[in-house]
Structure formats: C-alpha cells, structure tokens
Amino acid sequence: MRLIAENLGGERGGEPVFSAVGFALESGQALIVTGPNGSGKSTLLRIIAGLLPAAEGRAVIEDGGDEFPSVASACHYLGHQNAMKTVLSVTENLRFWRDFNGEGVLGVEEALETVGLGGIGHLPFGYLSTGQRRRAAIAKLLVSDRPLWLLDEPTAGLDKASERRFAGLMSRYCAGGGIIVAATHLPLGLDGARELRMGD
Numbered sequence: 001m002r003l004i005a006e007n008l009g010g011e012r013g014g015e016p017v018f019s020a021v022g023f024a025l026e027s028g029q030a031l032i033v034t035g036p037n038g039s040g041k042s043t044l045l046r047i048i049a050g051l052l053p054a055a056e057g058r059a060v061i062e063d064g065g066d067e068f069p070s071v072a073s074a075c076h077y078l079g080h081q082n083a084m085k086t087v088l089s090v091t092e093n094l095r096f097w098r099d100f101n102g103e104g105v106l107g108v109e110e111a112l113e114t115v116g117l118g119g120i121g122h123l124p125f126g127y128l129s130t131g132q133r134r135r136a137a138i139a140k141l142l143v144s145d146r147p148l149w150l151l152d153e154p155t156a157g158l159d160k161a162s163e164r165r166f167a168g169l170m171s172r173y174c175a176g177g178g179i180i181v182a183a184t185h186l187p188l189g190l191d192g193a194r195e196l197r198m199g200d
C-alpha cells in the first residue's frame, strides 16, 4: 500500500497557505511534517484526511484493496482535539470509536494498558489530566485497525515516559506495515522518518 500526495495546495479563508506539496510513502514509512506556526501543517493533514478540500492536487491511497480504497477509509486522524466525550467514561469513549471504526487487534482494556492507563477506564474522560487525555486518544488508534495514522502534534502534553512509550508504539506500527504522517514541533523519536518542512 502507498500514500501519494500530488502537487497539493491548501488555502484557508480563501488565502493560499501552501502549494506544490508532494510525497509518496510506502507501507512501513513515516513522514514528519515540521515548520513554524501557521505554515500549514494542520491544514495539510486535514486535507490528506479529506476533512478539508484541496485547493489543488490530490492525496490518494494506492493498492489499498477493497477494504481501503481511499485515504478516508484507510486513516486514523488524531487532531489537536481528542474527540472524546467528557461525560462518558474512557472505556465508553473507546467502545464508541471501536464500534464506529471497526474492531482492531487490541481490545479496549489492552489498548488502555498499552498507553499506561490500565485501571482507569471507568473514570469520566473529563476527569483525566491533559496528558492522560492524550494517552486515551492515542488508545483510540489501537482499538481499530487502520493502515495510515495522520497525527497532529500527537505528543503535546505527554510526559517523557509517555513520549518514549508512544515512540515505541509508532515504531512497531511502522514495522508492521503502517504509514505515519505526523505534524510536530517536538522530536518524536521515530528513527528513519523522512521530514517535510513547511513554510520554507
């Protein structure tokens, strides 16, 4: 499987933000998107995910088969917001996403253990600390299988131990054939990742 971005251009509020962005990622490869505030990293991720229209160009999945014919069907998108309901428990939130996106290799409890949140699934999501919320949102990536992760500042709010744990998780995901595109200001510890610098 391959993710191809061809001559992508993005605009916000009718103003161009970037143009002529192109890359190709094979299964197992990762791309780190860097650049100053406002250079268009989030806009690029949202265009790739299909959440915003491209001003020009396109992003496509090749060889995704019947299961993953499009980027939208192939990706998990983790944005700045965690996309969890504060009044539902962590477990209820993750069950919702598993039912919505389809079952994955890991169950809800296993996914919570993997991000170091074992035993707190019963708590309302709104009770969690900022870093715990991010870790629960990362667990969302694990309860349904998708071959492409689009991650916007995934480690924002994480402590050092959680950063290291997430780096290991991303490495294992790529080793298993996953593709990652991650916008970040912080080093992600993802060996061998390519870099796309926006705003130059």
Ligand SMILES: Nc1ncnc2c1ncn2[C@@H]1O[C@H](COP(=O)(O)OP(=O)(O)OP(=O)(O)O)[C@@H](O)[C@H]1O
Pocket (backbone or CB within 6 Å): 012, 013, 017, 035, 036, 037, 038, 039, 040, 041, 042, 043, 044
């Ligand atoms: N809804 C919107 N309407 C108009 N302009 C917007 C909108 N959302 C973002 N922008 C503008 O688009 C540009 C790119 O924003 P974007 O969030 O993609 O940048 P970024 O590189 O992700 O920034 P950061 O590093 O601060 O997260 C900015 O100039 C921003 O002000």
